[in-house]
Amino acid sequence: MKLSVIGTGYVGLVSGTCFAEMGNHVICVDNNQQKLNALKNGQVTIYEPGLEILFHRNIEKQRLTFTDDLKFAIQNSDIIFLCLPTPQDEDGSADLKYVFGVAKNIGKILKENNDKDYKIIVNKSTVPVGTSKAVTNILSEFGIKNFDVVSNPEFLREGFAVEDFMKPDRIVIGSNSKKAFEIMRELYEPFVRQGNPILEMNPESSEVTKYAANSYLAMRITFMNELANFCEKVSANVDLVRKGMGADSRIGKRFLFPGIGYGGSCFPKDVNALIKTSEEFNSPIKLLKVVDEVNRQQKLVLVKKLLQHFNNDIKNKKIAIWGLAFKPNTDDMREAPSIYIIKELNKLGAKVSTYDPAAMENAKFYVDEIPEYCNEQYEPLNNADALLILTEWNEFRNPDFDKMKSLLKNPLIFDGRNIFDIEKMEELGFIYYSIGRKVVG
Numbered sequence: 001m002k003l004s005v006i007g008t009g010y011v012g013l014v015s016g017t018c019f020a021e022m023g024n025h026v027i028c029v030d031n032n033q034q035k036l037n038a039l040k041n042g043q044v045t046i047y048e049p050g051l052e053i054l055f056h057r058n059i060e061k062q063r064l065t066f067t068d069d070l071k072f073a074i075q076n077s078d079i080i081f082l083c084l085p086t087p088q089d090e091d092g093s094a095d096l097k098y099v100f101g102v103a104k105n106i107g108k109i110l111k112e113n114n115d116k117d118y119k120i121i122v123n124k125s126t127v128p129v130g131t132s133k134a135v136t137n138i139l140s141e142f143g144i145k146n147f148d149v150v151s152n153p154e155f156l157r158e159g160f161a162v163e164d165f166m167k168p169d170r171i172v173i174g175s176n177s178k179k180a181f182e183i184m185r186e187l188y189e190p191f192v193r194q195g196n197p198i199l200e201m202n203p204e205s206s207e208v209t210k211y212a213a214n215s216y217l218a219m220r221i222t223f224m225n226e227l228a229n230f231c232e233k234v235s236a237n238v239d240l241v242r243k244g245m246g247a248d249s250r251i252g253k254r255f256l257f258p259g260i261g262y263g264g265s266c267f268p269k270d271v272n273a274l275i276k277t278s279e280e281f282n283s284p285i286k287l288l289k290v291v292d293e294v295n296r297q298q299k300l301v302l303v304k305k306l307l308q309h310f311n312n313d314i315k316n317k318k319i320a321i322w323g324l325a326f327k328p329n330t331d332d333m334r335e336a337p338s339i340y341i342i343k344e345l346n347k348l349g350a351k352v353s354t355y356d357p358a359a360m361e362n363a364k365f366y367v368d369e370i371p372e373y374c375n376e377q378y379e380p381l382n383n384a385d386a387l388l389i390l391t392e393w394n395e396f397r398n399p400d401f402d403k404m405k406s407l408l409k410n411p412l413i414f415d416g417r418n419i420f421d422i423e424k425m426e427e428l429g430f431i432y433y434s435i436g437r438k439v440v441g
């Protein structure tokens with residue numbers, strides 16, 4: 001099939017590459033020249049395990065190309081995927097200017113083309129309910145008739161994006177057109193050979209499904225975070241509670257890990273967008289307001305513990321940080337708890353020294369006051385008063401504890417991801433704070 005993907009970020013680049021891998025011809029469009037130049041020069045612009053090999057293979061086979069020429073892309077494709085940003089607006093709603101802006105340009109191009117070839121415009125961006133209808137109206141205003149708009153939300157996880165795209169749990173397709181369903185099913189069938197479902201529904205249900213899934217997951221994390229804070233007060237261990245809960249098949253084991261609040265480019269904005277849309281339709285989902293509020297507080301839970309430990313004075317203390325990305329296996333820093341923590345530490349006069357395997361370059365755009373980015377895991381620990389663990393990268397899980405102890409001024413660790421066993425840390429002689437478990441040492 002001939003596809004174009006408008007917006008070559010995390011979702012667009014992965015979708016485009018994986019569609020090409022299945023033999024489709026994909027034209028990726030972006031208006032960021034720097035990104036385009038890098039992609040054209042064979043550089044993968046995001047860190048995503050497994051992407052590079054597919055990227056190079058499909059460029060070589062000439063199934064994957066990059067351009068800023070929207071007109072060329074539209075004229076040479078049957079299915080047009082919108083993988084554009086839908087950032088949070090000031091009032092919490094999703095800002096649709098990128099989606100609507102491109103929809104208008106597509107309308108103009110199709111009009112110039114005399115509307116001669118049938119096109120499917122697919123919204124892969126996360127967009128509020130009603131957006132498919134709004135995009136349809138935009139195209140109709142240009143007099144275009146030979147098209148369908150489809151909602152096809154993306155559920156990939158950063159860090160596992162290729163794996164998730166190639167073997168999705170489900171594909172959701174929202175449309176009112178039989179023809180569009182048939183074509184979309186044909187496109188996606190190779191991805192669900194194991195039998196996972198392609199769920200067909202009306203566009204409104206599809207649009208709500210994406211927000212519902214993300215908000216539910218955010219709520220689950222938030223519940224565990226509040227529960228963890230409670231466990232600390234009553235000598236319970238949240239890890240044991242988590243296992244006790246998760247063994248119940250009605251609950252399940254996944255997404256029950258407490259930490260320092262959810263971040264990333266999706267959960268925070270999607271929770272807020274659903275709050276906003278539900279209010280607009282006079283059916284507020286009140287639970288989500290609490291989820292958002294608790295999550296903001298949770299991002300600073302380690303700073304609170306740190307202050308408590310140092311009697312509210314961390315001025316000039318050297319704080320080492322392991323992990324900046326909002327989660328492991330990604331370089332994405334959007335809404336990462338580390339941003340909020342580092343800003344607060346800077347405000348309190350602490351000196352921050354940090355290491356992340358992939359996100360340090362991106363971090364520079366979000367936090368300008370980190371005095372020290374280190375190229376090696378143990379470097380920030382040198383003469384530091386404490387270590388904060390903010391991202392559970394695998395390489396932090398089995399570190400050289402003797403080396404850590406010898407480098408740190410105090411054997412003091414604040415672990416926001418519960419990556420170490422508390423008994424082991426006690427045995428090793430660390431003072432070890434974590435989330436929802438007793439302090440040892």
Ligand code: NAD
Nearest residue numbers: 007008009010011030031032083084085086125126154158
């Ligand atoms: P991103 O910011 O990484 O990528 C968006 C891309 O669109 C950028 O490369 C940008 O330069 C490009 N762009 C902006 N305006 C353009 C225009 N007019 N023409 C061409 N290109 C343009 O965003 P993302 O993380 O890929 O997210 C895209 C959408 O997918 C969002 O709605 C997001 O909520 C949703 N989503 C993201 C994820 C994720 O894990 N990142 C997962 C599921 C859904």
